[in-house]
Amino acid sequence: MKTKEEIFQAILKNKNTECHELEQGTAFAPSNIALCKYWGKRNQALNLPVTSSLSISLGNYGTTTKLKISNVNQHEIILNNKLVAQSSEFHQRIITFLNLIPMRSSHFRVDTTSNIPISAGFASSASGFAALVMALNDLFKWHLSPREMSILARLGSGSASRSIWQGFVEWHRGERKDGMDSYGEPISQTWPELCLGTHLINADIKNISSREAMQHTIETSPFYKEWPAVCSKDLENLKQAIADKNFDLLGQTAESNALAMHAMMLTAHPSILYSVPETLEAILNIWKLRQNGISLYFTQDAGPNLILIFLKEVTDVVKEYFPTLRIISPFEG
Numbered sequence: 001m002k003t004k005e006e007i008f009q010a011i012l013k014n015k016n017t018e019c020h021e022l023e024q025g026t027a028f029a030p031s032n033i034a035l036c037k038y039w040g041k042r043n044q045a046l047n048l049p050v051t052s053s054l055s056i057s058l059g060n061y062g063t064t065t066k067l068k069i070s071n072v073n074q075h076e077i078i079l080n081n082k083l084v085a086q087s088s089e090f091h092q093r094i095i096t097f098l099n100l101i102p103m104r105s106s107h108f109r110v111d112t113t114s115n116i117p118i119s120a121g122f123a124s125s126a127s128g129f130a131a132l133v134m135a136l137n138d139l140f141k142w143h144l145s146p147r148e149m150s151i152l153a154r155l156g157s158g159s160a161s162r163s164i165w166q167g168f169v170e171w172h173r174g175e176r177k178d179g180m181d182s183y184g185e186p187i188s189q190t191w192p193e194l195c196l197g198t199h200l201i202n203a204d205i206k207n208i209s210s211r212e213a214m215q216h217t218i219e220t221s222p223f224y225k226e227w228p229a230v231c232s233k234d235l236e237n238l239k240q241a242i243a244d245k246n247f248d249l250l251g252q253t254a255e256s257n258a259l260a261m262h263a264m265m266l267t268a269h270p271s272i273l274y275s276v277p278e279t280l281e282a283i284l285n286i287w288k289l290r291q292n293g294i295s296l297y298f299t300q301d302a303g304p305n306l307i308l309i310f311l312k313e314v315t316d317v318v319k320e321y322f323p324t325l326r327i328i329s330p331f332e333g
């Protein structure tokens, strides 16, 4: 079993793939931000990662998807109330994914709403593919387990495997060639005082996708060979920090993991730089606040924006320095 089609067939064996045109499937999936990043695939076709990773979901920030059979003779994709052009990459990616469903004879109408900036490094594809799989499960009443949904979502976008749950989620790298042991698993610990803040610097679509950037890093950065060991140590520290509610260990580890990912990209040939001057300005401000005794950390995905990590008790100070911050309490709804 080595292709996406075969994985879909195995998971959806004996499942119904027809429904009445009046039926609708609906689902919400949160966006997630990795504290230990997924950066590099050992199998590109199946989105199998080189390392395990760990994320935190963004509560109410994410994607809601409504799915039904289209009554026009083609797929219709609606994103934030606008019909998406068939020629766009967004449309193609979703249709390619839907075409993996075995024995499907109809066209879909996918109505998706996202309350996070698309492709600006806030992991919108993660919540998008997770919500799509959950909406399919709802529409066809497949009764898939969260683990099975995580595997299917991973085939759309690697990090989507973690967006099936709220809270902390570990995506196990797995060992198998078919990736049936590469899925997300929630970590039961909650942390109500933990806050995240989205510091939006630029919501424009990035000029190199994370998919391309990670492959380019593997192929050309001389430091990539160090990455699996870095991640394995970071993952261990993060799990310890979560278990002990050791905030500084969590923040330091997440920040240094993100910086290591961006450092590898800088050492790729040619270099990839997602940061803009405002990103560095914000990072220097975070470090200055830390020198002044405020426990504030950040993580950065494949984009110029930052996610700030802090405890509720310092919210007022953080807001003073980052007045436009959108604050998320992942464990408080």
Ligand code: PMV
Pocket (backbone or CB within 6 Å): 033, 034, 036, 037, 038, 039, 053, 123, 125, 126, 157, 158, 159, 160, 210, 211, 301, 302
């Ligand atoms: O799932 P993708 O292909 O969009 O890759 C996501 C990569 C990062 O967001 C940068 C890191 C991660 O683990 O989410």
